[in-house]
Amino acid sequence: MDVDDLENIQSSHSYNLTCPGESLTSSQSFMRGHGTYVDNEEVVASVAGTIQRVNKLISVKAIRSRYSPEVGDLVVGRITEVQPRRWKVDANSRQDAVLMLSSVNLPGGVQRRKLESDELQMRGFFEEGDLLVAEVQAFFADGAMSLHTRSLRYGKLRNGQLVVVPPILVRRLKSHFISLPCNVDLILGLNGYIWVSKHVKEIDQEGEQGFDAEAVYSNINDEIDIPTRSAISRVTSIIHILRAHFIPLTDTLLLETYEWTIEHENHTTDLLQQDFGEAMVAYISSTG
Known part of the structure; x- marks a missing residue:
């Protein structure tokens, strides 16, 4: 690949495919990133993927890779397990995500502390196999992502x-x-x-009157x-x-x-x- 081609690659809009062993550039003005190595002063791809450039840093993002989450990302997932005060969610990442009971909207839309009675009814909210849309809220010490569905646009998926x-x-x-x-x-x-x-019609985001528990968790x-x-x-x-x-x-x-x-x-x-x-x-x- 020519240096001129690399100059046209933008970090967020490039989807130029490359194969392992393909030379990306011989210009010494570029630095190697993930998915590349240097051979005879040339930056070479080590995986099959898309070339990405950030300033003078050249990297290759593998096609077959797990999702790497960031805080604020919107994800769709599937409930894999119901645990005390939390759900495990398959979100196509390296490990299951976690949705805490404290991070969901309860029937009535009232923001309050979750009680023991709420924990006993967790399968009435989500159970194994349910699909949901959520937002990445934070990360635990082991790297697992924590999700939340507090917005009325998030929650169980149907239809x-x-x-x-x-x-x-x-x-x-x-x-x-x-x-x-x-x-x-x-x-x-x-x-x-x-x-x-x-x-589906837009849910009223103002106030709590738009929260229909039967529809949201049906x-x-x-x-x-x-x-x-x-x-x-x-x-x-x-x-x-x-x-x-x-x-x-x-x-x-x-x-x-x-x-x-x-x-x-x-x-x-x-x-x-x-x-x-x-x-x-x-x-x-x-x-x-």
């Missing part, structure tokens, strides 16, 4: 489908809650877990009509195609791609055809 992509494909956006015009909502978890679901899906089911299927198929071609996901890209599929497909099953997927990727590349 949708989970799609898993490499975490590196989810860019940091201003908002990871996306509403498409086809009555479908997306939650782009920075850990690579994406939730595609039926559109395990029963709402009735979903056939057009909405078809739209959910279409969006998940689009994400699968983008994942297969290693294309980063953004709100703008998903909206443009969805509109393109509406114009060019005759049926949702068209998205399963390889030729259609390649045509969609070619369109993305041409508008890129």
Whole structure:
């Protein structure tokens, strides 16, 4: 790779792929970072991944890697275990995350100390297998992340489908809650877990009157009509195609791609055809 190419790489927007053993630069003005080594005064990639540059530091972020959380990240996870006053959550990280009982909204939305009676009812809030959206709050001494669902936008997930992509494909956006015009909502978890679901009205964030405990902690899906089911299927198929071609996901890209599929497909099953997927990727590349 030429030095001029490296100059165009931005730390947050570069997705240039490289392979192990590929020379990245021979310029001595650059420093080697993670995923690289120096051989004969050349910076060489040691893993398959994307090249990232921060000033004069060159590194390679591996494609097949676990999610590395940061405080404030939005993640989608699955409850794996209910323990005293806490839940264990699979968030695609190196170890399970922890959601404390003190870090969730209780029925009624009242901010108060959690009582022994609340601990006895923990499975009424979340149980094994439940999916939820939460925010990374802090880290424990062993490196496990602590989550919270105190915002009314966080909590149990229903009425949708989970799609898993490499975490590196989810860019940091201003908002990871996306509403498409086809009555479908997306939650782009920075850990690579994406939730595609039926559109729900915005919950009133002001005050506590918008908190409906039965809806927030219910395990029963709402009735979903056939057009909405078809739209959910279409969006998940689009994400699968983008994942297969290693294309980063953004709100703008998903909206443009969805509109393109509406114009060019005759049926949702068209998205399963390889030729259609390649045509969609070619369109993305041409508008890129």
